[in-house]
Amino acid sequence: MSIDAQSVLNETFVLNLGPQHPATHGVLRIKLTMDGEYIVDAEPVIGYGHRMHEKMGENRSYAKFLPNTGRIDYVAALFNGHGYVGAVERLAGITVPERAEYIRVITSELNRVASHLLWLGAFLVDLGGFTPLLYCFDDREQILDLLESVTGARLTFCYYRFGGVCNDIDDDFVAGTRSFITRLRSRMPMYDAFVTKNIIFRKRVEGIGLISAETCRKYGATGPVIRGSGVSYDVRKVEPYSVYLKFNFDIPSFTECDCMARYKVRIEEMVQSMRIIEQALDSLPAGPIMAEKVPRTLKLAKGDCYYNVESARGSFGVRVVSDGSENAYRLKLRSPCFSNMSLFRECSAGMLLPDALALLGSFDLVIPDIDR
């Protein structure tokens, strides 16, 4: 036998959670140094999905970069579009009409719910329960059908334009969204009973993956990660953008700092998003959906502008530095998943491998967002 049992007990060995792996959602490679079952060190190796979006931002005109925004984080594509479009509008001084702002909020929040439903299914698949994935996808299909009837796409949306949105919503969409909200609200107790209260699920996530608020602050983690550690930081309340000031909604945060807290934050966020959508639909103003006199090819004045939005995964920021020409001089995309993932190395030391994977799942990483 070539395996020396003694050496396995004393030494650490390197296990490659390779780029192809069912539990890392995308092409993320993690080099684990393991001592038996326990992780000693976890080094994430990223870049397998680097597509140079920021460089493409420098080589294309502002309008031509719009399809790229949907591909950065494809699960929550509308937020990326909102960030980019908002940054350019801020720099160009374009005011977006109110109806367009409301439509942006409605579609963004629908996208947030869809993204969280996908996360829920995928998280449970990581833990071994395959059935809730199908239930979540059933609900998510309805959102994607709604968004398809408005934007024409199901995943990588290219819907927001400088000065508004490109298509208007009609009464069918409003009726469909309302019926969807009623349906999902009636299904939340089912998810609660099936998943949240399930003893096996609770044993898998309660007390696992404790991340203190100080660690989150150190790494710049935002989104449900920091809200699960007790800090109520949400860009929509701290630096309000678009028309979020007009809506009543709460920011869920829990102080337990474990995977269960992050799970509960996302479930609660879905409920709050539905509240926002309802309020927006109730008070949807009539009017134009595009600002007037937006030039075909935008030439922004020299300047530097940062715009961040609360994406499903955290604070997504876009920095546009313009030098007066058609293309941006520098386009910087601040990705929430990159900061969230940096927590993994410190927090997974000393954990068992299945627990570390539950922790990774609770971060809700989309690797193209990390690699851009």
Place this chain on the structure above:
Amino acid sequence: MSSDMIMELVRLILYLVGFLAFALLNAAYLTLVERKVPSWFQLRPGPIEVGPWGLLQPVADGIKLLGKQILTPQGADLIMFKLAPVMVVVPGVLCLVTIPFSEMIVPRNFNLGLLMIFAFGAFGVFAILLGGWASNNKYSSIAAARVVAQNIAYEIPMLLVVISLVFVTRTFNLHTIVEQQMGGFWHWNVLNLKASIMMPIAFLIYFICMLAETNRAPFDMVEAESELVAGAFTEYSGMGFGLFFVAEYLNIMVGCCVGTILFLGGWDCPFGLLPGLHWFLIKMYVLCFAVIWVRWSFPRTQFYGLLNLSWKILIPFALVNLLLTAFMLKLFH
């Protein structure tokens, strides 16, 4: 040769062919049931393309597995590597020898039938350990060692529960155990509260232990813990892998058969009317359905959760059940 011996020979051959066919067909079609039943839970139809309602899917799967190249890893112990998948199927088929499907249909009615089944069950674990060890792969041997720990931990409460049942039935002979439960569901051992108040709990403990012994979710560290490649079966391709899965479904079947016999009255009708083979099969398939149902409803436990469940919960309850049965037996008989 006398006519008796010829009759016996014919009977043996018939049973051999019949039981092999029954066992392997069951194992093959349980794979289809395993895919259709959860797909209905998940609001989708499951395999429907191959054959009507997907009935030829196991055939297609078998042909696919047979057609794959059998790779042996470098440095693996060739004899043990190739022997392990074969060895893992043997206990399942052997256990069926002593199980009475109805009053007349039992290949060999041993007086120690129950003991024989548990002895052979332990043998299956050894085969998985052999497969994991012979793969010359660190992760396979770690996973195989985990399987052994899991099986040992769950063997104990199962045997404790069965022993307390044997106190009541006073025999290891499976045929006699069923005969004692004839006459309607109120005579079945699961409701035999005169013998022990905790009988239904004993049945539940037996069911959970059966799930863990056959490596089914929520205790399926060995096969579905895809965090660590594929566990003990990493290096097996094609039919070697297929045989491990046939063995798993065979073990489920045997476990359900034994559960039916011990607790649910074997071939007895719930209302005592028309006992026979059909009732045995119905009860066994209901238990198989329950096994599949449990798998697809819950996530996986962690490894230490699994062991905690056994040592801290199942064994105390099984011990209390044993003491209670002994106490009530002494008091009321």
Place this chain on the structure above:
Amino acid sequence: MITYFKEIFYGLYTLCVGMKITFLHWFRPNVTVHYPRQSLKMTPRYRGHIDLTCDEATGKPKCVVCMACQRACPSGCIKLDGAKAEGAPRKSLTSYTLDFTACSLCGLCVESCSFDAIHFSKEYNLASRKKEDYKMDLLKRVLEKK
């Protein structure tokens, strides 16, 4: 001691609730569409690859070869060419090719056209084994449809 028993019974209860939920789902109808035996109808705004719109009166494509779509496309998939026929007031189309392998369905071309000459088709069944099938000649498609 009490918490030990409470946890066991509460745990068992949650497991039974979970099993009941999956069991009740068994009786609900399928939500899947058995593609390719059944297929879905696309919504009016669904973005398939672009197609040329024809003028109802003359039956010719409305395109006036202003090159706005070619300029607007971020991926450079549209190539068109036109020539002015004798006696015609405007240019007419002689060739319009779409390289669908590079198209990202962003819709900037359709929005940039002020003559309503291109629209999204509703085609999604586009699997093929040859790359040439995706270098679409839209003018030929229009002529073939007639």
